[in-house]
Amino acid sequence: MFSKRVSPSKGIDDTHAPKPGFSRRSLLAASASAGASALGSLGSARMSFAAPVPADQDGLVRTAITINGVEHALALDPRTTILDLLRETLDLTGTKVGCDHGQCGACTVLLDGKRVNSCFVLAVAADGKSIVTVEGLAHPDGELHPMQAAFIEHDGLQCGYCTPGQILSAIGCVIEGHANSDAEIREYMSGNLCRCGAYKGIVEAVREARDETREIGIGPREASK
């Protein structure tokens, strides 16, 4: 995989790097006023800022994690889950909080290429590993991952809250080789609950994007590495 480590000294310096001047949330707000054309850039928004956490504070654990191809050097309270890190520290709010107890799948990300519930993995235990979230799937030019495109094409959602987790889980399902029939897709997507009941479209989307996902894997961004 793509788990290059950064040196701790370089990493700690990074933690003091200023945040870029936008977040996905502020971009959303801006998009609302700037009109529909701005929405096209959402899928390719790439954020590379690191945690605003002092590294010398007692009890913090130095941790290096690659997220969507970007290396982050962090000093973390051991209680921080990957989900906390993504949303609260790095402003990568595409990964959703559902039950926070490993039961719903809304927080699914790929950890070293395998789907996991990010609410159930400590960020310090991901030291040296690589994470892909929904923000890391589309090509930087905005082209969606085939699984994202298939979810839109087949209405694999209604409210959309579970969708990032569904999409990451679907990519994992295909990579693991468990998308060979509709019955197998249903069994191996059962860790992602959809309150709206869009399961029919989800199965169709996974089936349609299966072959292309087998070919390109996690995404254009990773395939080009």
Place this chain on the structure above:
Amino acid sequence: MKPFRYRAPLSIGDAVKTVEPIGEGGQGGAFLAGGTTILDLMKLSVVSPPSLTDLQKLGLDEIRWNGDVVHLGARVTMAQAADHPMLKERVPVLSEALWKAASPQLRNVATLAGNVLQRTRCPYFRDNISACNKRNPGSGCSAMDGINRLLAVLGTSDHCIANYAGDFANALLLFDAEVETESRRGERTIAFDRLHVRPDDRPERETVLAQDELITGFRFTLPQWARRSHFVKVRDRESYAFALTSAAVALDMDGETVREARIGIGGAATVPWRAKEAEGFLAGKHLTESVALEAGRMAFAGATGFEHNAFKIPLGQRTVARALLETAAMDSAGTGAGSN
């Protein structure tokens, strides 16, 4: 979640040396494998260990074969074992018990040793408020007269009716497995059927493991006929749910006559459960539907039902019967039942 110290030692020796003994409030340091039980219970404040000792740098993640002897490393993930071609072919009941458990995301991180040691899903244990002899010894049992639909009917005591939630252990139990452990006092081997202990009057004690004792692997010898083995799991929904009742079955058949039967029962007992009387009854019998149902009745002969879970007794009997009949119908290559 309460603060804790995190360590990821590089050797088993260091891991068992660094885990803290039980201190104030009865909480000791804990080992961290996949984390899907302990982080869950830490978020609920049911357990608050002062430290987590992460096992991820210890290896222990291989499945090895030596003839008919299988060795499963403690940190092999549920997904890794469920998809292992040799396990699927030689002992389908193990693979099936694993892929029918939890979700793909959980199986990608949850380990075999962690799965074997997973804690009960009793809601009164997990709510951190109710009287619970397992969580707070001597406080009583809220489940006995409470909403006990999911809880145990076999192996219960006057102090606790919490069910053992796992599936894999009930299948591993069929093959007289051994558990390999290491602690500050060195290595030892424990018979798998002696690892878990029934609640009796000390429901807080769930296994014979010492607090610094780490499971490093499981070892067992597979009979050739383990290919004819199968896991039936009955649940409220078809996937991603705990068992109401389950049956793990392996059969050595001579035509339609049973030479030897092995039966593990899940969802309904306080510990991984083997139905040895029913196994003995089946030896030499022509396996008809009525014989299978009689074996199911024998398996639940000592069961005690409570207000909401008494249905598990007839359901469990029929689950055993169905598992026996479906296993007998498998061809000797180990296919024919248990596929998706």
